[in-house]
Amino acid sequence: MSTFMLVVGAVIGVAYIYRHVVVKGKRCTSEAKLHGKTVIVTGSNTGIGKTTAIDLAKRGARVILACRSKLRGEAALEEVKNKSGSNQVVFMPLDLGSLQSVRSFAETFLKSEPRLDILINNAGIFLQGRTEDGLGMMFGVNHIGHFLLTNLLLDRLKECGSSRVVNVSSMAHNFGKIDFDCLNTHKALGLGTSFMQQLQVYSDSKLCNILFTHELAKRLQETKVTCYSLHPGAINTELTRNTDSLIKMLLKPLTLFFFKNTDQGAQTTLHCAVQEGIELFHGRYFSNCSVKQVYAKAKDDAAAKKLWELSERLSGLA
Numbered sequence: 259m260s261t262f263m264l265v266v267g268a269v270i271g272v273a274y275i276y277r278h279v280v281v282k283g284k285r286c287t288s289e290a291k292l293h294g295k296t297v298i299v300t301g302s303n304t305g306i307g308k309t310t311a312i313d314l315a316k317r318g319a320r321v322i323l324a325c326r327s328k329l330r331g332e333a334a335l336e337e338v339k340n341k342s343g344s345n346q347v348v349f350m351p352l353d354l355g356s357l358q359s360v361r362s363f364a365e366t367f368l369k370s371e372p373r374l375d376i377l378i379n380n381a382g383i384f385l386q387g388r389t390e391d392g393l394g395m396m397f398g399v400n401h402i403g404h405f406l407l408t409n410l411l412l413d414r415l416k417e418c419g420s421s422r423v424v425n426v427s428s429m430a431h432n433f434g435k436i437d438f439d440c441l442n443t444h445k446a447l448g449l450g451t452s453f454m455q456q457l458q459v460y461s462d463s464k465l466c467n468i469l470f471t472h473e474l475a476k477r478l479q480e481t482k483v484t485c486y487s488l489h490p491g492a493i494n495t496e497l498t499r500n501t502d503s504l505i506k507m508l509l510k511p512l513t514l515f516f517f518k519n520t521d522q523g524a525q526t527t528l529h530c531a532v533q534e535g536i537e538l539f540h541g542r543y544f545s546n547c548s549v550k551q552v553y554a555k556a557k558d559d560a561a562a563k564k565l566w567e568l569s570e571r572l573s574g575l576a
């Protein structure tokens with residue numbers, strides 16, 4: 259009996275330490291204040307985007323919540339203001355699944371806001387389908403929408419000196435590939451709708467984020483703007499809201515134990531957004547608040563350039 263109790267005790271102890279050290283991960287330690295600076299966070303009405311927005315508002319930044327739903331965006335606006343104690347928070351509608359919406363967001367923003375110091379491309383979706391412009395949903399929202407947004411705002415970022423672009427990608431990019439044939443014929447990374455096929459396309463779209471950071475870094479070489487991509491960790495958010503309820507039920511116990519909460523999940527984004535002295539890691543990929551190596555496919559110069567040119571065409575920039 260006592261051996262049994264000992265084993266149970268040891269298991270609980272190890273589990274406790276695992277959760278509080280490994281799962282929790284490192285925190286952003288920068289105390290940087292952001293008074294007089296302006297930040298955009300896409301998809302900030304829920305999940306890690308909302309937590310990121312609250313933290314940046316507490317640091318004094320003027321925070322633009324760029325969200326697609328007026329209802330959810332305005333509810334988040336109240337919450338971010340309340341939890342940060344700041345009234346320098348604004349909601350501006352942005353649907354990354356519509357090139358028209360991205361353009362009108364950029365126009366409104368550039369007209370009404372004189373500065374842009376940090377752009378956080380956080381919004382992401384896990385769902386097959388088509389965007390308003392007929393692009394594959396995850397390719398269109400996770401990649402093309404942010405591609406166009408970043409390009410339309412680039413001059414303002416450059417004008418503001420040492421500004422930053424932060425791209426929330428995912429570890430899932432390790433399983434990603436870019437099927438240029440499929441992109442050329444179907445304007446999508448893949449077509450299947452089973453869970454595994456969706457997971458593949460999600461991973462592909464997250465590889466796009468990293469290749470973009472890679473190419474953008476090169477294009478920003480002569481400027482003071484730096485860019486970073488990152489994996490935020492596995493986090494309990496609404497990301498799986500469109501997933502089959504059986505899969506969700508099976509995942510539930512795992513996520514409760516192994517996944518971070520949104521406060522823990524926002525730390526690497528915050529690190530890339532505010533940590534002093536990381537400029538030497540321009541264009542690199544972060545995880546657990548540290549710079550990490552990526553596989554060759556995530557720093558493939560030729561693929562990054564090809565994807566950039568295709569994205570210029572599909573977003574109507576070229």
Ligand SMILES: NC(=O)c1ccc[n+]([C@@H]2O[C@H](COP(=O)([O-])OP(=O)(O)OC[C@H]3O[C@@H](n4cnc5c(N)ncnc54)[C@H](OP(=O)(O)O)[C@@H]3O)[C@@H](O)[C@H]2O)c1
Nearest residue numbers: 301305306326353354355380381382428492493495496497
């Ligand atoms: N959760 C994880 O374990 C995990 C792991 C690795 C990477 N990530 C990445 O972290 C980022 C944030 O995800 P999360 O976990 O916080 O998920 P979430 O809770 O689902 O939040 C995603 C946000 O993106 C927004 N969004 C979706 N489609 C949009 C569109 N067309 N236009 C504008 N906004 C749109 C959502 O708005 P609505 O509420 O209106 O849908 C929501 O605000 C994503 O890029 C995701 O890929 C998450």
Ligand SMILES: *[C@@H]1O[C@H](CO)[C@@H](O)[C@H](O)[C@H]1NC(C)=O
Nearest residue numbers: 279280281282283284491546
């Ligand atoms: C994150 O870093 C901390 C501190 O170095 C470490 O203890 C923890 O295991 C790491 N977590 C992950 C998921 O890598």
Ligand SMILES: *[C@@H]1O[C@H](CO)[C@@H](O)[C@H](O)[C@H]1NC(C)=O
Nearest residue numbers: 336337339340341342343344
């Ligand atoms: C936030 O909301 C709570 C409850 O609704 C209220 O008591 C509190 O004063 C609010 N705080 C701020 C800073 O608005």
Ligand SMILES: *[C@@H]1O[C@H](CO)[C@@H](O)[C@H](O)[C@H]1NC(C)=O
Nearest residue numbers: 401405423425467470471485
């Ligand atoms: C972020 O990702 C988007 C879409 O993949 C891309 O267009 C943009 O250039 C990227 N920016 C950075 C800093 O990586």
